[in-house]
Amino acid sequence: MRKGFYISTPVGVVAIILCAGALATIIGLSVVYSQEKAKNNDVAPTEGGISTKPPATTSVPSNDPWDNYRLPKSLVPECYNVILWPRLTPDMTTGLYIFTGESSVDFECAEETDLILIHSNKLNYTEFDNKILANLTSLTGGKAPPINSSWLQDVTQYLVIQLDGKLMKGHRYRLYTKFTGELADDLGGFYRSKYLEDGKEKIVATTQMQPTDARKAFPCFDEPAMKATFNITILHDHGTVALSNGEQKESGNYTINGNHVLKTVFEPTPKMSTYLLAFIVSDFDSISSNTVNDVLIRIFARRTAIAAGHGQYALNITGTILQFFEDYYNVSYPLPKSDQIALPDFNAGAMENWGLITYRETALLYNEDFSSNSNKERVATIIAHELAHMWFGNLVTLKWWNDLWLNEGFASYVEYLGADKAEPEWKVKDLIVLNDVHRVFAIDALASSHPLSSKEEDIQTPAQINELFDAISYSKGASVLRMLSDFLTEDVFKMGLQTYLTEFEYGNAVYTDLWKHLQMAVNASGITLPDSVRNIMNTWVLQMGFPVVTINTSTAVVSQQHFLLDPDSEVSTPSPFQYQWIVPIKWMKNAVNHSTLWLQTESANIDEMSVSGDDWVLANLDVVGYYRVNYDQGNWENLLRILSTSHSLIPRINRAQLVDDAFNLARARIIPTVLALRTTKYLYSEREYMPWQSAMNNLDFFYLMFDRSEVYGPLQDYLRKQVTPLFEHYKNLTGNWSSVPDGHMDQYNQVNAISLACKTGVKECHNLTATWFNQWMDTKENMIQPNLRSTVYCNAIAAGGADEWEFAWSQFQNATIAIEADKLRYALACTKQPWLLNRYLEYTLNPSLIRKQDATSTIVYIAQNVIGQSLAWDFVRARWSYIFTQYGGGSFSFSNLINGVTERFSSEYELHPLKQFKADNAVVGFGSGTLALDQSIERTMGNIKWIAENKQNVLDWLEAETKYTSH
Known part of the structure; x- marks a missing residue:
């Protein structure tokens, strides 16, 4: 791609369109675009040729099909032909960036009906005869019934078409629109991304369809x-490249209304869901390679990033990971290419569009001069996550979003397997224990958590x-899929996956379909389980939360109960299993592993777990x-003794677990x-990353609760x-900080050593970070190791004043490497100056x-600063309506904002305004952060109780432990 875009078939081959009939030519700019359309208005405009539904006489929800968020089952799409022309410069009249397009969808009538509902959001339509917004023809023979009326139903996001007559069951039709x-x-949808390169502003037209935004790009059955299959054609400026899911079939000059553009036609996609569609226009460059199965792998990014080699690491590992998943699934990668593209503006981390995966720049590009080892790991794991979806999610897709957990949970598990293959x-x-298991425990231990699988009827709106x-x-x-793979064994787990993918390829499934195939694999393998896969796993999937298993080694009684961070909280969500689980227990006695035991009831006697004395x-x-x-x-005391005398007898993961x-x-x-x-006393002798990180994660809670009190x-x-x-260990290991530790985990723990040493006031650490940062300010040459930059920047800015902050801000503004900009953006929130915050x-x-894409996380960074927390909370409350409109309604990360600005709340003075915030903004709403707000209220109430019960005991213990070192 460095020397021009790749053409997958010889020039001159006639393109074959799978759907019958050819597309009409693309509409021109003659479509009048409403000048009064607000950039992010949820209500579609009524100007510019839009025919809208007559005003409703009542606001009470009706039983009309168009007031239902789910599509009826009467129409089944087969294929789409879509032509889109994005403008990368603003319209001279409106000042808006626009795209024009036309689309036809061929569908079969499965149930006789006189109504067509097709999703549409924020699109203006060109009128046909009698102000009708679409054209309908029959593909089976005869005439299609005429369209009586059509309008846009804004709330449920439909183009509604009422017919004078019935569509016939078994007949095929084509619906054509211009927009x-x-x-x-x-x-979201078809949107623009902006960046500077060589001092020039550039625009990218790109997409993010998941979950419900394909309807913003063209009318479609968006479930x-x-x-269906998709035939995509993109018109675009000379000097730009168009990409889509399919291979490029042909590209050449095209003239429309006097505009000379390129017309790029793509091969039809496989049968796939609308949310996996992608099309992009940019002037990016690329690098490429082929796998052993001749799959073309390409990495696209800004030209300067490609020229500097920032896509090379992703290219190097993609083939390895792709081959791993082909072997893991025992199914060949179903497409001829795997494009991956780094976008300057992208809300999620990455998106698994089939054949054209989109990423944030920080999730795909790696530069050894700027990227830390954690940045490198993130690139590897996210690539593995998205490639895992090419089969699990794309080839076989969930039927409805209530089973999203299976799609994303599976990819979140096997991303570690794919990354492990690469590194x-x-x-x-x-x-996975630190990043996923421990992370989600904190949320799933709340009474306001929710089960993995929701009822389909409970998930309706975007x-x-x-x-x-x-x-x-x-x-x-x-976490639960990892547990399942472990007690089945990985070979049996893979066997079930493979038959599951084979049966449902190019189709849809529900999570119980996977249980069925795993059970088939269990039966074929001869392994013994205490119950069926379905019955075991339903206890983990259909009820929220998880158990705490209590082992009394003196009586050999093992019991379970629903674990709640606040045991007084009211659990209003009913459980089909009365909050009991079928629990696999892997265990050891005196450092000797034993076979897995199963706890199937509230309590049981398990004689093997009886010990005495020092056992x-x-x-x-x-x-x-x-x-x-x-x-x-007694067992706790023995475990604490082993930690203090021979901690290596306990596996490092379990040392992290004990803490x-x-x-x-x-x-x-x-x-x-x-x-x-x-459990933290032995850390004086611990050098491993996982136990230290576990301790720091938990002690962060103590900082949140006590950094404004005498306990601090x-x-x-x-x-x-x-x-x-x-700190001294890593100082010696690295030759007074002059080198980088060899091990991946050691590199992480070196960061922990410096971070916690500076946080707790080790003078040598403060001098170290200040010296490094000041040398950068003085010489304008940054010699700080990439692994250490985030913590050095943060500590230097926290200890400094306006000069340090302004220097970092200027470096942020001028940063051309996204990952370096991210480090600076985080560190700028560390200042102790309220006016700067x-x-x-x-x-x-x-x-x-x-x-x-960075606004909400930046606010959270500021809220994590004890000085900035109240400022961020006041800021969010005062500007809630604007923040929600601009960043909230459809943002996957929006719940992080609410959690982030409230996590320090631990008093009645904070609880009351939080509840008032919920009441005051009920009309505005909280969108995807609704549940997070309830969880924040519950967490605050629990924090208040915890402080009341523990503050004095914690203070007494800390003072006793430090009385001989306090100063």
């Missing part, structure tokens, strides 16, 4: 089960669908089970908080004592300063 849309900067020395598979893109679907889904039991080996573990006091379980059991008032704190000083003293040996908050409302 104009805005190429807005709203990050995942409505699979086996990293041992990245272990990190906002409800967007709300499912949360940690439960991704991280809990990954000890450890359950949930490698945290493959989705549950927490508690023990009798995490203990702190959360203490928050739930199951064990004393002091017992949890005692002793907490600082204690952690300074614990981290100093780790307030100014930074205001910048988030200006997309020319902070990109829209």
Whole structure:
């Protein structure tokens, strides 16, 4: 692609269109576009040739089909022909960026009807005769019934077409439309991305259809089960390249209304869902290679990024990961190409469009001079996540969004397997425990959590669908599937996956279809389970939450109960299993592994787990089970003794588990908080990353609760004592910080050592970070190692003043490497100057300063700063309507904003305004953050109780531990 775009077939081959009949020529600019259309107005305009439904006489919901969010089953799409012409310069009259297009969809009538409902959102239509918005013809013979009326139903996002007569069952028809849309900067549908290159502003026309925004690009049956083939044609300026899901079939000069453009036609797609469509126009460059199966792999990005080699790492590992998944699924990659493109503006991390995967620049591009090892890992895992979807999600697709967890949870699990294949020395598979299991435990332990699988009828609106893109679907889904793979064995798990994919390829399925195929694999393998796969897994899928398994080693009684962070919270969600689970328990006794045991009832006697004296039991080996573990006091004491004397006898993942379980059991008032704190005493001798990261994650809660109280000083003293040996270890290991540790996990823990040392006031650490940052300011040459930049920038800015902040801001504004810009954007929120934080908050409302994709995360960064938390909360409350309109309604990450600005709340003075915020903005709404708001209220109430019960005990223990080192 560096020397021009790739043509997949010889020039001159006549293109074959699968749908019968040829497309009409593209409409010109004569379609009048409403000048009064607001950029992000949810209501479609009524000017410019739009025929709208007559005003409703009542606001009460009707029983009319067009007031239902779900499509009727009467029409089944077969294929689409779509031509789109995006303008990469603003319209001279309106100042808006627009696209024009025309589309025809061939469909079969499955049930006799006189109504056509097809999704449409924010599109202006050209009128045909009698102000009708579409043209209908028959493909079976005879005439189609005439169209009586047509209008746009804004709330449910339909183009409604009423007919004078019935469509006949079994007959095929074609619906044709011409339309104009805005190429807005709203990050959804067909939208525009803007960037600077060589001092020149450039525009990219790109897409993000998932979950319900294909309807913003062209009228379509926009539900995942409505699979069809798509023939895409793009008109675009000379000097630009068009991409889509299919291979390029032909491209050449084309003239329309005196405009000389290129016309690029793509091969028909396989049968697929609308949310997987993608089409992009840019002047990007690319690099390419072929896999062993001759699949063309291409990496597209800004020309300067490609020239600098920033796409090479992604290219190097994509083939390896693609081959891994072909072997894993035992199904060949179903397309001839795999394009991956890095976009300057992209709301999600990446999107699995079939054959054309879109990414944030930070998720695809790697530059060893700027990218840390965590950035490199993110590139590997996200590529693996998206490639996993090429089969699981794209080839076989969920029937409806209520099963989103299976799609995203599966990819979130196997991304670690794919990344491990690409980088086996990293041992990245272990990190799912920190990144997913522990992460989602915090949410799933709330009474306001939700089951993995929702009822189909409960998920109707776009906002409800967007709300499912949360940690439960991704991280809990990954965790329970990992548990399933473990107790089935990976070979049996893969066997079931392979027959599942074969049966449902190019079709749709529900999660129980996978259980059926896994059960077939179990039966064929001869392994023994305590119940069927379906019955075991339904206890994890159909009820929210998870158990805490309590093992009493003196009585050999093992029991389970629903784990709640606040045991007093009211669980209003009914459970079909009364909050009991079928629990696989992998365990060891005295460092010797034992076979898996199953807990199927509330409690049971398991004699093998009886111990006495200094013997000890450890359950949930490698945290493959989705549950927490508690023990009798005697076993806890023996485990603490082993940690302090011979911690290597306990696997490092389980050392991380002991810390995490203990702190959360203490928050739930199951064990004393002091017992949890005692699990951190051995860290003085710990050098492994996972236990340290687990401890830091949990001690962050203590900072959130106590960094505004008298507990803060002793907490600082204690952690300074614990981290100093780790800081000295890495100082020596790296030759006084002059080199980078060899191991992947060691590199992570070096960052932890510096971060916590500076946070707790180790003077040498402050001097170190200030010196490095000041050298950069003085010499304008940044010699700080990429791994250390985020923590060095943050600590230097926190310790400095306006000069340091302004320098970092100028570096951010001038950064041409997205990952470096991200590090600076995070660090700018670390300042202790309230006026700078307030100014930074205001910048988030200006997309020319902070990109829209980064606005909510920037506000969260500021809220994580103890100085900035109240400022961010006031800012969000004061500007809620604007923030919600601009960033909230359809943003997958929007729930993170609400959680982020409220996570420190721990007093009645904060709870009351939070509840008032919910009441005051009920009319505006909270969109995909609705559930997050309820969870924030519940979490705040739990924090208030926890502080009341624990503050004095924590203070006393910390003071006792630090009395001889306090100063």
